[in-house]
Amino acid sequence: MLEDRDYMRAEPPRPGALFSLSVSVWLISINFVLYAVQLIFPLATRVGSSRGVLLEHYLALFPPDLLRGQLWELLTFQFLHAGPMHLVMNCLLLYFFGRPLESELGRRPFLWLYLGTGAVGGLLQAICGLLLPSHFGLAPTVGASAGVFGLIATFAMLHREQLIHLLFPPVAIKAKWLLVFETVLALFGMLRPDQIAHAAHLGGIIAGVAFARYLQNWRWRMPRGTVRPARASALEIVSDDPVRSAPKRQSAKTAAKAAAEDDFMAREVDPILEKISAQGIQSLTEDEKRILETARHRMTLR
Secondary structure, three states, X not given: OHHHOHHHOOOOOOHHHHHHOOHHHHHHHHHHHHHHHHHHOOOEOOOOOOOOEHHHHHHXXXXXXXXXXXXXXXXXXXXXXXXXXXXXXHHHHHHHXXXXXXXXXXXXXXXXXHHHHHHHHHHHHHHHHHHOHHHHOOOOEOOOHHHHHHHHHHHHHHOOOOEEEOOOOXXXXXXXXXXXXXXXXXXXXXXXXXXXXXXXXXXHHHHHHHHHHHHHHHHEOOOOOOOOXXXXXXXXXXXXXXXXXXHHHHHHHHHHHHHHHHHHHHHHHHHHHHHHHHHOHHHOOHHHHHHHHHHHHHHHHO
């Protein structure tokens, strides 16, 4: 392909590329850093306290704290974990479902999706604990599971027929059936409470489904049941309002520009590439080299 040739390759990323890392990678990094802090600074709040270490005292989701106005716990609990397997499993799911959704939706909407579904899941867990403390308990809740389940639900709603290859058990299942399985698992888990925050999982799923339906029916052009590649381009915004429909017009202009670029490549560049293949790059004239340089510049701007 054109961009694979030495003289058409883009420049390597600059040292500041660290700040261009995906939101998914940043979230995973924060999870690992905070878990390391949990291990390094096990400062108990008081002897015999069920509230755990000092970090968990301020950041874990403790239902009575919400009644006292500590609403930040709906966000911070998502970055603490109860053990290494809890951390690793959540981060793996965040990576595999987060990266394609982030590529599809954009960084900011993806971050709102992840944190928002996690907060809704934590809120449902806290409400259940406050209303039925004897059944759900009032123990602190930690973990990224609620937000991860929100990502799974959103992905499954947008890509219902997409095959998901599971590790345990090693089977392939369509995304829509994975969503059904996870929902049933959360509901049954709420009937027989254990150490897992099943209500938080269910809350994340409900919020993820609601977000996907919002994209499908109100804001984004994504017909229900449509299957798109995991790394599809950003979804197209549509609106009947002529002011709000500017992104749609911009999308049409982008498509026209892409078509013109393809025509330029086929008309001007392909013959030059064939000449290079037959006679070598030293056979090019100055005009042909200038055309290649123009093509390389255009490919860089895409």
